[in-house]
Amino acid sequence: MSQRNRAATVRERDILPIRAKPMWKQLALITCTIAVANAQQRWYPHEGGLLKYRVNIRFGEEPQDTMPNGWKFGRVSSVSTDSAGNVYVFQRGKKADPLIVFDASGKYLRSWGAGMFGNPHGLRVDRDDNVWVTDNGDHQVMKFTNTGKLLLTLGIKGKPGTDDKTFNRPTDIAFAANGDFYVSDGYGNSRVVKFSKDGRYLLAWGKPGHGQGEFQVPHSVAVDSKGTVYVSDRENNRIQIFDANGKFLRQWTHLGCTQNIFITPRDEMWIITHRDNIENLTYDTLAGRIMHIDLATGRILGAMESPGHWITVARNGDIFIGSLTGNVFRWYPGWLAHGLGSTEGLRPAN
Secondary structure (H helix, E strand, O other), rough: OHHHHHHHHHHHHHHHHHHHHOOHHHHHHHHHHHHHHHHHHHHOOOOOOOEEEEOOOOOOOOOOOOOOOOOOOEEEEEEEEOOOEEEEEEEOOHHHHHHHHOOOOOOOOOOEEOOOOOOOOEEEEOOOOEEEEEOOOOOOOEEEOOOOOOOEOOEEEOOOOOOOOOOOOOEEEEOOOOOEEEEEOOOOOOOEEHHHHHHOEEEEOOOEOOOOOOOEEEEEEEEEOOOOOOEHHHHHOEEEEEEOOOOOEEEEOOOOEEEEEOOOOOOEEEEEEOOHHHHHHHHHHOOOOOEOOOOOOOEEEEEEEEEOOOEEOOOOOOOEEEOOOOOOEEEHHHHOOOHHHHOOOOOOOO
């Protein structure tokens, strides 16, 4: 066989199997080719579609810094809002009080907590505007009025434990409709503890492990309007879901390494999450995603990038992120239709 005939045979042999493929396989090949071409021109879409928000990356410090002279955030572990839209920031730096309160525009209002905490971690404001915190350095949970008066302390300062009077590095708090509340406990322990409205121990569940009802760092806890309890089992890269007494119901394993969960009064779930626990720890919470989740199915409704350790949603819909970068991010609706042109970079918000 001549070299020309041999080359023609090779070409025919390569082409014929493609022609012989069923129509659905040919369409699949075409679809893949188009997808690759599009991927070369733009990034892949966000999970559930892009959430179209703008951001103030230094809430409380820009565009005007109204905190006392010399004050500056350290690592911001958590953030929450009250019924009036005021914003509460729990931070670890030495150049400001640990708990700082701003109005919705970022104007400093008041602060407290100097010398009170071993290591600030979680922060929640309940429906009566009481302020709750978890101190994972001193193993305590504390309840304050919104002006800083201490109302309740759970746990023994500086004493880790696993009984009904102690915690071991607790992480978060969540409230049921009847006033009962749950504490994820947390870094040292691997359990969720339930208390009555007045702080009386009711029950606990969980132990170290990877099975149902077992945890590797229960980092966040949230409760919906029906009393269902959602626990971020962070190092197991999942959210486990329980009834009010700790009975396992189901789990979601598709949302990555969830740092924090927030459920609005209308049962809208928001999370700040990372691809997996290794990426979360390696990047120190930098490579995060905000996700809006369908509470019934766990389906991702939308996503956007954000660093973050803590998430809360104000009543007006603004999303606040507490970031270990030393920032509070305020995300608000306001997608830009075009660039800012020659003025870009002159405004602090940009």
